[in-house]
Amino acid sequence: MKLEKIGQILDAELLNGENCNIDIEVYTACGSDLMSDVISYGHEKDVLLTGLVNPQVIRTAEMMDIKVIIFVRGKRPTECMINLASEKGIILMSTKHPMFTACGKLYSAGVSGGSV
Amino acid sequence: MDNSLKLHYEIPGDDFALAGEASSNVKKILTQLGVNPAIIKRVSIAMYEAEINAVIHANGGTAEVEIDSNKVTIIIKDEGPGIPDIELAMQEGYSTASEAVRELGFGAGMGLPNIKKYSDNFEIESIVGKGTTVKIEVWLKP
Numbered sequence: 474m475k476l477e478k479i480g481q482i483l484d485a486e487l488l489n490g491e492n493c494n495i496d497i498e499v500y501t502a503c504g505s506d507l508m509s510d511v512i513s514y515g516h517e518k519d520v521l522l523t524g525l526v527n528p529q530v531i532r533t534a535e536m537m538d539i540k541v542i543i544f545v546r547g548k549r550p551t552e553c554m555i556n557l558a559s560e561k562g563i564i565l566m567s568t569k570h571p572m573f574t575a576c577g578k579l580y581s582a583g584v585s586g587g588s589v
Numbered sequence: 590m591d592n593s594l595k596l597h598y599e600i601p602g603d604d605f606a607l608a609g610e611a612s613s614n615v616k617k618i619l620t621q622l623g624v625n626p627a628i629i630k631r632v633s634i635a636m637y638e639a640e641i642n643a644v645i646h647a648n649g650g651t652a653e654v655e656i657d658s659n660k661v662t663i664i665i666k667d668e669g670p671g672i673p674d675i676e677l678a679m680q681e682g683y684s685t686a687s688e689a690v691r692e693l694g695f696g697a698g699m700g701l702p703n704i705k706k707y708s709d710n711f712e713i714e715s716i717v718g719k720g721t722t723v724k725i726e727v728w729l730k731p
């Protein structure tokens with residue numbers, strides 16, 4: 474699925490689009506506020522949905538080769554986090570939907586949770 | 590191998606925002622060297638977990654990294670409280686992380702098991718009251 478479509482489904486705002494290649498396809502996603510879990514179980518995921526806002530969210534995505542972070546429930550990263558993400562080519566988005574709804578919308582639209 | 594690359598990093602203990610900088614830098618260098626991405630990911634995860642541990646459990650430390658054509662060797666050393674029972678600490682889910690650390694998204698007790706899982710050779714030495722040294726080796730060749 475095109476990232477643009479994800480943006481439409483979640484009515485999400487792109488936070489660093491000018492600094493990243495946003496013309497990408499995404500297939501898999503995971504949702505978690507626990508970065509330890511993302512590191513342990515978040516392999517081969519293109520998108521991370523999270524309600525956690527701190528620089529380690531960006532670091533975790535970097536180490537796991539996650540391409541897109543979507544902050545749920547209207548949370549917004551700090552300027553410093555946006556700069557770090559842009560430096561690493563990680564796309565940041567923000568949606569007003571809470572975690573459950575955001576994940577459900579993407580799953581219904583065909584984004585996969587990947588293999589267990 | 591004759592020429593290896595040696596890197597040294599300070600891991601600050603007082604600024605959680607900086608945790609992961611050393612791992613990030615090593616990841617960048619391995620990418621520039623054209624190392625296989627799957628191997629880079631294993632190095633990145635193992636080193637990041639060890640670096641985070643030095644920050645959240647030991648108030649920071651140092652990382653020595655050596656890259657040659659055969660392997661990456663990472664030694665993360667701290668002068669923190671040490672680990673009284675390493676066998677227990679190695680168990681999946683065991684964590685003494687504070688509530689504050691958990692709120693930052695860490696402390697699931699998967700760090701040491703992950704380091705072991707993603708490295709080809711893993712050694713840990715710890716003396717209570719003196720500190721902890723973690724050695725991670727990942728082979729670059731199959």
Ligand SMILES: Nc1ncnc2c1ncn2[C@@H]1O[C@H](COP(=O)(O)OP(=O)(O)O)[C@@H](O)[C@H]1O
Nearest residue numbers: 642646647678684685686696697698699700701
């Ligand atoms: N560098 C360290 N210094 C002191 N204690 C440590 C260190 N690394 C790990 N530990 C201890 O081992 C436990 C398990 O570590 P780990 O598997 O990384 O889980 P977590 O970091 O999520 O607690 C920690 O909770 C802590 O008690």
Ligand SMILES: [Mg+2]
Nearest residue numbers: 638642700701
């Ligand atoms: Mg840990």
